[in-house]
Amino acid sequence: MTDLGAVATPSLLLDHARVTRNAARIGERVTALGARLRPHVKTHKCVEVARLQTAGHFGGITVSTLEEARAFAAHGFDDITYAVPIEPGKFGGAVALAASGVRLSLLTDDAAVPGPLGEAARAAGVTFDVLLKVDCGYHRCGVDPEGPALVEVAQRIGERSSLRFGGILTHAGHAYHARGAEAVAPIARQERDVMRSAAERLRTAGIEVPVVSVGSTPTVVHVDHLNGVTEVRAGNYVFFDLTQATLGNCTADDAALSVLAAVVHRDVHRRQVILDAGAIALSKDRGAADLDSGGGYGRLLDLEGRDLGLAVTGVSQEHGTVPVDDDALLARLKVGARVRVLANHSCLTAAQHAEYIVHDGPRVMDRWPIHRGW
Numbered sequence: 009m010t011d012l013g014a015v016a017t018p019s020l021l022l023d024h025a026r027v028t029r030n031a032a033r034i035g036e037r038v039t040a041l042g043a044r045l046r047p048h049v050k051t052h053k054c055v056e057v058a059r060l061q062t063a064g065h066f067g068g069i070t071v072s073t074l075e076e077a078r079a080f081a082a083h084g085f086d087d088i089t090y091a092v093p094i095e096p097g098k099f100g101g102a103v104a105l106a107a108s109g110v111r112l113s114l115l116t117d118d119a120a121v122p123g124p125l126g127e128a129a130r131a132a133g134v135t136f137d138v139l140l141k142v143d144c145g146y147h148r149c150g151v152d153p154e155g156p157a158l159v160e161v162a163q164r165i166g167e168r169s170s171l172r173f174g175g176i177l178t179h180a181g182h183a184y185h186a187r188g189a190e191a192v193a194p195i196a197r198q199e200r201d202v203m204r205s206a207a208e209r210l211r212t213a214g215i216e217v218p219v220v221s222v223g224s225t226p227t228v229v230h231v232d233h234l235n236g237v238t239e240v241r242a243g244n245y246v247f248f249d250l251t252q253a254t255l256g257n258c259t260a261d262d263a264a265l266s267v268l269a270a271v272v273h274r275d276v277h278r279r280q281v282i283l284d285a286g287a288i289a290l291s292k293d294r295g296a297a298d299l300d301s302g303g304g305y306g307r308l309l310d311l312e313g314r315d316l317g318l319a320v321t322g323v324s325q326e327h328g329t330v331p332v333d334d335d336a337l338l339a340r341l342k343v344g345a346r347v348r349v350l351a352n353h354s355c356l357t358a359a360q361h362a363e364y365i366v367h368d369g370p371r372v373m374d375r376w377p378i379h380r381g382w
Protein backbone atom coordinates (compact mmCIF):
# COMPACT_ATOMS: atom_id res chain seq x y z
CA MET A 9 0.00 0.00 0.00
CA THR A 10 1.27 3.50 -0.86
CA ASP A 11 1.86 5.93 1.94
CA LEU A 12 0.27 9.40 1.87
CA GLY A 13 3.77 10.85 2.03
CA ALA A 14 4.41 9.48 -1.48
CA VAL A 15 1.31 11.05 -3.06
CA ALA A 16 1.76 14.07 -5.38
CA THR A 17 0.60 17.40 -4.00
CA PRO A 18 -1.85 19.03 -3.93
CA SER A 19 -4.25 16.07 -3.81
CA LEU A 20 -7.71 15.59 -2.40
CA LEU A 21 -7.88 13.10 0.48
CA LEU A 22 -10.98 11.23 1.60
CA ASP A 23 -10.93 9.48 4.97
CA HIS A 24 -12.61 6.13 4.32
CA ALA A 25 -13.62 5.41 7.92
CA ARG A 26 -15.20 8.85 8.35
CA VAL A 27 -17.12 8.92 5.06
CA THR A 28 -18.44 5.41 5.76
CA ARG A 29 -19.49 6.37 9.28
CA ASN A 30 -21.18 9.63 8.16
CA ALA A 31 -23.09 7.86 5.38
CA ALA A 32 -24.36 5.19 7.76
CA ARG A 33 -25.25 7.55 10.62
CA ILE A 34 -27.38 9.99 8.64
CA GLY A 35 -28.80 7.19 6.48
CA GLU A 36 -30.03 5.44 9.62
CA ARG A 37 -31.37 8.71 11.00
CA VAL A 38 -33.45 9.41 7.89
CA THR A 39 -34.88 5.89 7.99
CA ALA A 40 -35.70 6.28 11.69
CA LEU A 41 -37.46 9.56 10.87
CA GLY A 42 -39.69 7.62 8.47
CA ALA A 43 -38.53 9.25 5.21
CA ARG A 44 -36.67 7.99 2.14
CA LEU A 45 -33.11 9.17 1.57
CA ARG A 46 -32.33 10.66 -1.83
CA PRO A 47 -28.82 11.97 -1.13
CA HIS A 48 -27.58 15.05 -2.96
CA VAL A 49 -24.46 13.90 -4.82
CA LYS A 50 -23.34 17.44 -5.68
CA THR A 51 -21.17 17.33 -2.54
CA HIS A 52 -18.88 14.64 -3.95
CA LYS A 53 -19.88 13.98 -7.62
CA CYS A 54 -18.51 10.47 -7.10
CA VAL A 55 -20.20 7.17 -7.89
CA GLU A 56 -18.37 5.24 -5.14
CA VAL A 57 -19.49 7.72 -2.46
CA ALA A 58 -23.08 7.58 -3.74
CA ARG A 59 -22.97 3.79 -3.43
CA LEU A 60 -22.02 4.16 0.24
CA GLN A 61 -24.95 6.53 0.75
CA THR A 62 -27.59 4.55 -1.11
CA ALA A 63 -26.69 1.08 0.24
CA GLY A 64 -29.78 -0.14 2.08
CA HIS A 65 -31.90 2.72 0.71
CA PHE A 66 -34.15 2.90 -2.36
CA GLY A 67 -31.36 4.09 -4.66
CA GLY A 68 -32.64 7.48 -5.78
CA ILE A 69 -30.20 10.39 -5.89
CA THR A 70 -30.31 14.16 -6.31
CA VAL A 71 -27.99 16.01 -8.69
CA SER A 72 -27.19 19.68 -9.30
CA THR A 73 -25.97 19.42 -12.90
CA LEU A 74 -27.04 17.42 -15.94
CA GLU A 75 -23.44 16.25 -16.23
CA GLU A 76 -23.77 14.62 -12.79
CA ALA A 77 -27.01 13.02 -14.00
CA ARG A 78 -25.28 11.63 -17.11
CA ALA A 79 -22.27 10.32 -15.15
CA PHE A 80 -24.37 8.62 -12.48
CA ALA A 81 -26.83 7.21 -15.05
CA ALA A 82 -23.86 5.67 -16.87
CA HIS A 83 -23.07 3.84 -13.61
CA GLY A 84 -26.57 2.44 -13.10
CA PHE A 85 -28.33 5.15 -11.07
CA ASP A 86 -31.74 5.36 -12.74
CA ASP A 87 -33.90 7.46 -10.40
CA ILE A 88 -32.51 10.97 -10.43
CA THR A 89 -33.88 14.35 -9.35
CA TYR A 90 -32.23 17.34 -10.99
CA ALA A 91 -32.75 19.83 -8.15
CA VAL A 92 -32.06 23.13 -9.91
CA PRO A 93 -35.01 24.80 -11.68
CA ILE A 94 -35.04 23.68 -15.31
CA GLU A 95 -34.71 26.30 -18.08
CA PRO A 96 -35.26 25.84 -21.82
CA GLY A 97 -31.54 25.60 -22.69
CA LYS A 98 -31.42 22.33 -20.75
CA PHE A 99 -34.59 20.71 -22.13
CA GLY A 100 -32.53 18.84 -24.76
CA GLY A 101 -30.13 17.39 -22.19
CA ALA A 102 -32.98 16.35 -19.92
CA VAL A 103 -34.89 14.74 -22.80
CA ALA A 104 -31.81 12.76 -23.85
CA LEU A 105 -31.42 11.40 -20.33
CA ALA A 106 -35.09 10.43 -20.07
CA ALA A 107 -34.90 8.80 -23.52
CA SER A 108 -31.99 6.68 -22.27
CA GLY A 109 -34.30 5.14 -19.67
CA VAL A 110 -33.53 7.24 -16.59
CA ARG A 111 -36.44 8.27 -14.42
CA LEU A 112 -35.52 11.96 -14.33
CA SER A 113 -37.49 14.32 -12.11
CA LEU A 114 -37.24 18.01 -12.93
CA LEU A 115 -37.96 21.11 -10.92
CA THR A 116 -39.73 24.39 -11.61
CA ASP A 117 -41.35 27.29 -9.77
CA ASP A 118 -42.46 29.15 -12.91
CA ALA A 119 -45.87 28.92 -14.55
CA ALA A 120 -44.32 29.63 -17.98
CA VAL A 121 -42.11 26.51 -17.94
CA PRO A 122 -44.53 23.52 -18.00
CA GLY A 123 -45.93 24.46 -21.43
CA PRO A 124 -42.69 24.39 -23.46
CA LEU A 125 -41.19 21.64 -21.28
CA GLY A 126 -44.25 19.47 -21.86
CA GLU A 127 -44.01 20.18 -25.59
CA ALA A 128 -40.31 19.18 -25.71
CA ALA A 129 -41.08 15.97 -23.78
CA ARG A 130 -44.09 15.13 -25.99
CA ALA A 131 -42.09 15.69 -29.19
CA ALA A 132 -39.39 13.30 -27.92
CA GLY A 133 -41.88 10.73 -26.62
CA VAL A 134 -40.66 10.94 -23.01
CA THR A 135 -42.36 11.74 -19.71
CA PHE A 136 -41.01 13.74 -16.78
CA ASP A 137 -42.05 13.94 -13.17
CA VAL A 138 -41.96 17.64 -12.39
CA LEU A 139 -41.61 18.86 -8.82
CA LEU A 140 -42.70 22.29 -7.69
CA LYS A 141 -40.03 24.19 -5.83
CA VAL A 142 -41.34 25.88 -2.68
CA ASP A 143 -39.59 28.63 -0.72
CA CYS A 144 -39.53 27.58 2.95
CA GLY A 145 -37.69 30.71 4.09
CA TYR A 146 -34.33 30.64 2.29
CA HIS A 147 -35.61 33.07 -0.38
CA ARG A 148 -33.37 31.73 -3.18
CA CYS A 149 -35.87 29.98 -5.46
CA GLY A 150 -39.35 28.60 -5.03
CA VAL A 151 -42.94 29.80 -4.95
CA ASP A 152 -44.40 31.50 -1.91
CA PRO A 153 -46.11 28.60 -0.10
CA GLU A 154 -49.05 30.84 0.77
CA GLY A 155 -49.40 32.63 -2.57
CA PRO A 156 -51.46 31.77 -5.65
CA ALA A 157 -48.47 30.38 -7.62
CA LEU A 158 -48.39 27.22 -5.50
CA VAL A 159 -51.64 25.88 -6.92
CA GLU A 160 -51.28 27.61 -10.29
CA VAL A 161 -47.87 26.11 -11.22
CA ALA A 162 -48.93 22.67 -9.96
CA GLN A 163 -51.99 22.86 -12.19
CA ARG A 164 -49.93 23.99 -15.22
CA ILE A 165 -47.69 20.93 -14.72
CA GLY A 166 -50.66 18.59 -14.34
CA GLU A 167 -52.29 19.86 -17.55
CA ARG A 168 -49.51 18.50 -19.78
CA SER A 169 -49.90 14.89 -20.87
CA SER A 170 -46.11 14.36 -21.00
CA LEU A 171 -45.55 15.73 -17.47
CA ARG A 172 -46.61 14.26 -14.14
CA PHE A 173 -46.94 16.48 -11.11
CA GLY A 174 -44.37 14.82 -8.84
CA GLY A 175 -44.91 16.82 -5.66
CA ILE A 176 -43.07 19.60 -3.84
CA LEU A 177 -39.43 20.22 -2.95
CA THR A 178 -37.57 22.70 -0.77
CA HIS A 179 -34.10 23.38 0.64
CA ALA A 180 -33.59 25.23 3.94
CA GLY A 181 -30.30 26.89 2.99
CA HIS A 182 -30.91 29.58 5.61
CA ALA A 183 -30.03 26.94 8.23
CA TYR A 184 -26.39 27.75 7.37
CA HIS A 185 -26.85 31.08 9.16
CA ALA A 186 -27.82 29.37 12.41
CA ARG A 187 -25.43 27.94 14.99
CA GLY A 188 -26.24 25.08 17.33
CA ALA A 189 -29.25 22.86 17.89
CA GLU A 190 -31.35 25.59 19.48
CA ALA A 191 -30.99 27.90 16.49
CA VAL A 192 -31.26 25.23 13.77
CA ALA A 193 -34.22 23.29 15.23
CA PRO A 194 -36.78 26.07 14.53
CA ILE A 195 -35.57 26.27 10.91
CA ALA A 196 -35.85 22.49 10.59
CA ARG A 197 -39.42 22.67 11.90
CA GLN A 198 -40.16 25.55 9.52
CA GLU A 199 -38.82 23.57 6.53
CA ARG A 200 -41.03 20.61 7.46
CA ASP A 201 -44.15 22.55 8.47
CA VAL A 202 -44.14 24.88 5.46
CA MET A 203 -44.07 21.78 3.26
CA ARG A 204 -46.79 19.99 5.19
CA SER A 205 -49.08 23.02 4.87
CA ALA A 206 -48.24 23.47 1.18
CA ALA A 207 -49.03 19.80 0.51
CA GLU A 208 -52.31 20.22 2.40
CA ARG A 209 -53.25 23.29 0.32
CA LEU A 210 -52.58 21.41 -2.90
CA ARG A 211 -54.57 18.38 -1.74
CA THR A 212 -57.47 20.64 -0.78
CA ALA A 213 -57.32 21.98 -4.36
CA GLY A 214 -57.69 18.38 -5.60
CA ILE A 215 -54.03 17.87 -6.55
CA GLU A 216 -52.24 14.67 -5.52
CA VAL A 217 -48.83 15.28 -3.90
CA PRO A 218 -46.80 12.05 -4.05
CA VAL A 219 -43.48 13.55 -2.93
CA VAL A 220 -42.82 16.05 -0.14
CA SER A 221 -39.05 16.54 -0.33
CA VAL A 222 -36.86 18.49 2.12
CA GLY A 223 -33.15 18.52 2.54
CA SER A 224 -30.19 20.20 4.12
CA THR A 225 -27.54 18.80 6.42
CA PRO A 226 -28.15 21.15 9.37
CA THR A 227 -31.89 20.49 9.36
CA VAL A 228 -31.69 16.70 9.05
CA VAL A 229 -29.23 16.64 11.95
CA HIS A 230 -31.49 18.68 14.24
CA VAL A 231 -35.10 18.04 13.17
CA ASP A 232 -37.36 16.46 15.83
CA HIS A 233 -39.69 14.61 13.45
CA LEU A 234 -40.50 14.45 9.75
CA ASN A 235 -44.16 13.44 9.78
CA GLY A 236 -45.70 14.46 6.48
CA VAL A 237 -42.34 14.51 4.67
CA THR A 238 -41.59 11.65 2.27
CA GLU A 239 -38.00 12.36 1.24
CA VAL A 240 -34.73 13.87 2.52
CA ARG A 241 -32.10 15.17 0.09
CA ALA A 242 -29.19 16.02 2.40
CA GLY A 243 -25.75 16.04 0.77
CA ASN A 244 -22.93 17.64 2.71
CA TYR A 245 -23.32 15.27 5.71
CA VAL A 246 -21.41 12.52 3.94
CA PHE A 247 -18.19 14.53 4.24
CA PHE A 248 -19.15 17.23 6.75
CA ASP A 249 -16.45 19.93 7.09
CA LEU A 250 -15.15 22.70 9.32
CA THR A 251 -18.15 24.92 8.56
CA GLN A 252 -20.53 22.24 9.82
CA ALA A 253 -18.32 21.70 12.88
CA THR A 254 -18.32 25.43 13.68
CA LEU A 255 -22.11 25.54 13.25
CA GLY A 256 -22.48 22.61 15.66
CA ASN A 257 -23.84 20.12 13.13
CA CYS A 258 -20.90 17.71 13.57
CA THR A 259 -17.51 17.63 15.25
CA ALA A 260 -14.18 18.23 13.52
CA ASP A 261 -13.60 14.48 13.92
CA ASP A 262 -16.42 13.83 11.42
CA ALA A 263 -14.79 15.94 8.68
CA ALA A 264 -13.73 13.42 6.02
CA LEU A 265 -12.17 15.67 3.40
CA SER A 266 -8.75 17.30 3.38
CA VAL A 267 -6.17 18.48 0.89
CA LEU A 268 -2.69 17.03 0.98
CA ALA A 269 -0.18 19.85 0.52
CA ALA A 270 3.58 20.34 0.58
CA VAL A 271 5.59 23.17 2.06
CA VAL A 272 7.22 25.01 -0.85
CA HIS A 273 8.77 27.92 1.09
CA ARG A 274 9.71 28.58 4.70
CA ASP A 275 10.44 32.02 6.10
CA VAL A 276 11.86 31.76 9.61
CA HIS A 277 11.97 35.59 10.01
CA ARG A 278 8.36 36.17 9.05
CA ARG A 279 7.53 32.93 10.88
CA GLN A 280 5.41 31.48 8.13
CA VAL A 281 5.39 28.71 5.55
CA ILE A 282 3.84 28.63 2.09
CA LEU A 283 1.98 25.56 0.85
CA ASP A 284 1.40 24.44 -2.73
CA ALA A 285 -2.35 24.48 -1.99
CA GLY A 286 -4.02 27.82 -2.67
CA ALA A 287 -7.39 29.03 -3.86
CA ILE A 288 -7.73 26.41 -6.59
CA ALA A 289 -6.92 23.39 -4.42
CA LEU A 290 -8.82 24.55 -1.33
CA SER A 291 -11.48 26.93 -2.77
CA LYS A 292 -11.81 30.45 -1.44
CA ASP A 293 -14.54 29.54 0.99
CA ARG A 294 -13.77 30.96 4.43
CA GLY A 295 -16.33 28.76 6.12
CA ALA A 296 -18.24 30.21 9.04
CA ALA A 297 -15.71 33.05 9.29
CA ASP A 298 -18.17 35.33 11.09
CA LEU A 299 -18.29 32.74 13.92
CA ASP A 300 -14.70 31.44 13.81
CA SER A 301 -12.28 33.83 12.14
CA GLY A 302 -9.32 31.64 13.21
CA GLY A 303 -10.19 28.92 10.69
CA GLY A 304 -8.97 30.92 7.68
CA TYR A 305 -9.10 28.79 4.53
CA GLY A 306 -8.69 25.54 6.47
CA ARG A 307 -6.95 24.07 9.52
CA LEU A 308 -3.81 21.97 9.27
CA LEU A 309 -3.39 18.34 10.32
CA ASP A 310 -0.32 16.16 10.11
CA LEU A 311 -0.44 12.99 7.99
CA GLU A 312 -1.71 10.96 10.95
CA GLY A 313 -4.64 13.40 11.33
CA ARG A 314 -3.37 15.28 14.41
CA ASP A 315 -4.41 18.95 14.56
CA LEU A 316 -1.28 21.11 14.28
CA GLY A 317 -3.01 24.22 15.66
CA LEU A 318 -2.27 26.06 12.39
CA ALA A 319 -4.48 27.49 9.64
CA VAL A 320 -4.11 28.75 6.07
CA THR A 321 -4.71 32.48 6.52
CA GLY A 322 -4.14 33.67 2.96
CA VAL A 323 -4.43 32.20 -0.52
CA SER A 324 -3.45 33.15 -4.02
CA GLN A 325 -4.06 30.85 -6.97
CA GLU A 326 -1.52 28.13 -6.08
CA HIS A 327 -0.10 29.35 -2.74
CA GLY A 328 -1.45 29.07 0.77
CA THR A 329 0.10 31.11 3.61
CA VAL A 330 0.40 29.54 7.06
CA PRO A 331 1.72 31.60 10.02
CA VAL A 332 3.70 29.39 12.41
CA ASP A 333 4.50 30.78 15.88
CA ASP A 334 5.80 27.59 17.41
CA ASP A 335 9.59 27.10 17.00
CA ALA A 336 9.47 23.30 16.94
CA LEU A 337 6.74 23.31 14.29
CA LEU A 338 8.58 25.87 12.18
CA ALA A 339 11.67 23.64 12.31
CA ARG A 340 9.58 20.62 11.29
CA LEU A 341 7.79 22.36 8.39
CA LYS A 342 10.78 22.57 6.08
CA VAL A 343 10.44 22.62 2.29
CA GLY A 344 8.97 19.29 1.16
CA ALA A 345 7.17 18.59 4.45
CA ARG A 346 3.60 17.37 3.93
CA VAL A 347 0.48 18.43 5.77
CA ARG A 348 -3.27 18.03 5.35
CA VAL A 349 -5.63 21.01 5.18
CA LEU A 350 -9.14 20.18 6.41
CA ALA A 351 -11.81 21.50 4.03
CA ASN A 352 -13.86 24.49 5.20
CA HIS A 353 -16.66 23.70 2.73
CA SER A 354 -16.22 20.19 1.42
CA CYS A 355 -18.58 20.56 -1.58
CA LEU A 356 -16.55 23.45 -3.02
CA THR A 357 -13.16 21.90 -2.26
CA ALA A 358 -14.14 18.57 -3.85
CA ALA A 359 -15.33 20.31 -7.02
CA GLN A 360 -11.80 21.66 -7.60
CA HIS A 361 -10.30 18.18 -8.05
CA ALA A 362 -10.43 15.26 -10.49
CA GLU A 363 -10.23 12.40 -7.97
CA TYR A 364 -10.23 11.39 -4.32
CA ILE A 365 -7.27 9.65 -2.79
CA VAL A 366 -9.14 7.38 -0.40
CA HIS A 367 -7.09 6.72 2.72
CA ASP A 368 -7.07 4.81 5.95
CA GLY A 369 -4.92 6.85 8.30
CA PRO A 370 -1.61 7.47 6.52
CA ARG A 371 -2.17 4.67 3.95
CA VAL A 372 -3.73 5.05 0.48
CA MET A 373 -6.57 2.57 -0.18
CA ASP A 374 -8.01 3.62 -3.54
CA ARG A 375 -8.62 6.43 -6.05
CA TRP A 376 -12.20 7.45 -6.88
CA PRO A 377 -13.00 9.76 -9.83
CA ILE A 378 -14.99 13.01 -9.54
CA HIS A 379 -17.48 13.88 -12.31
CA ARG A 380 -17.32 17.62 -12.81
CA GLY A 381 -18.83 19.92 -15.42
CA TRP A 382 -22.30 21.01 -16.39
Ligand SMILES: Cc1ncc(COP(=O)(O)O)c(C=O)c1O
Binds near residue numbers: 223
Ligand atom coordinates in the same frame (compact mmCIF):
# COMPACT_ATOMS: atom_id res chain seq x y z
C1 LIG B 1 -31.81 22.05 -3.74
C2 LIG B 1 -30.89 21.45 -2.73
N1 LIG B 1 -31.25 20.32 -2.11
C3 LIG B 1 -30.46 19.72 -1.19
C4 LIG B 1 -29.23 20.27 -0.85
C5 LIG B 1 -28.37 19.55 0.15
O1 LIG B 1 -28.08 20.34 1.26
P1 LIG B 1 -26.84 20.01 2.22
O2 LIG B 1 -25.63 20.00 1.39
O3 LIG B 1 -26.90 21.06 3.27
O4 LIG B 1 -27.12 18.65 2.79
C6 LIG B 1 -28.83 21.46 -1.47
C7 LIG B 1 -27.55 22.08 -1.14
O5 LIG B 1 -27.16 23.10 -1.60
C8 LIG B 1 -29.68 22.07 -2.43
O6 LIG B 1 -29.33 23.20 -3.07
